[in-house]
């Protein structure tokens with residue numbers, strides 16, 4: 001296991017990058033802790049694979065350095081980095097049995113036979129493959145084959161890090177949650193540094209201690225699931241995480257008040273902003289509807305029942321705002337809307353502004 005330092009790292013696929021937009025990965029400067037579980041989360045094309053390939057050694061970054069436990073590995077080949085990788089699709093030997101597939105990475109590294117037997121048996125048990133252990137991989141389902149792939153990554157104890165690239169893509173939906181939970185347990189048991197690439201927020205939030213949210217080549221926030229929920233550092237994080245995502249409402253900031261059209265909204269504190277683009281961010285969980293005459297008058301555009309909750313889409317001065325109501329809560333006849341003041345965030349040019357700043 002190792003800590004991973006991303007030292008002023010950036011990458012452009014263009015030979016002569018001129019502007020920020022030419023970088024598939026904009027500068028990142030951060031240290032990932034030894035034994036940490038990190039998820040790289042973001043939409044297609046945001047730069048996740050680029051960053052993962054720099055860590056694995058498939059790509060040499062245009063700028064900066066990558067270090068494992070302080071040692072510069074920027075120019076080392078993947079096989080010199082002592083990392084394990086699990087890809088989207090199973091990478092296994094069809095003609096080998098489950099047991100032989102799991103033993104293979106250990107035989108390659110000349111691990112003593114009794115240790116191989118012990119580790120392989122442990123892994124078979126952990127992955128619930130005991131009844132298939134001596135069957136050839138060829139006849140197994142896609143789910144089972146991908147479990148073997150995961151096992152091949154996890155069976156080595158001596159790796160600097162294990163990299164997972166969307167590993168649950170081929171897994172049946174009902175199996176996904178089981179494997180997600182299993183991976184989390186394995187991380188707790190084995191303590192490897194793990195990096196998990198996904199565009200699925202549920203996978204990222206259940207797996208990771210820290211989620212690295214990427215948007216247009218930029219790491220916009222690295223935080224715990226709670227931090228991403230409570231204080232999204234960028235409007236994109238608020239929108240991307242949560243279901244539905246955070247409401248983002250253009251406004252003018254005036255000290256402790258935000259003006260949205262001709263209405264005024266009280267803020268949790270005073271804010272100083274200088275740019276023309278300011279917005280409020282409020283999660284649907286902190287928007288309520290009532291008949292209170294002191295609330296903000298809204299029209300209701302749609303109500304969607306999603307089981308334990310209802311999503312109500314309200315229109316406030318031309319802005320669409322989602323509120324989350326419990327299944328037994330009714331939408332009042334003449335509804336007014338209110339925000340939980342303490343849960344309002346303020347954004348300037350899409351970035352979170354601290355109170356008083």
Ligand SMILES: Nc1ncnc2c1ncn2[C@@H]1O[C@H](COP(=O)(O)OP(=O)(O)OP(=O)(O)O)[C@@H](O)[C@H]1O
Pocket residue numbers: 013024042043044045046047048049050051199
């Ligand atoms: N070999 C390449 N040459 C040129 N541009 C590339 C190359 N690989 C990726 N890109 C570009 O770099 C940007 C980031 O791509 P990357 O594959 O890292 O994103 P991603 O978040 O992993 O996307 P996905 O989830 O679809 O795999 C994209 O704009 C992509 O088109």
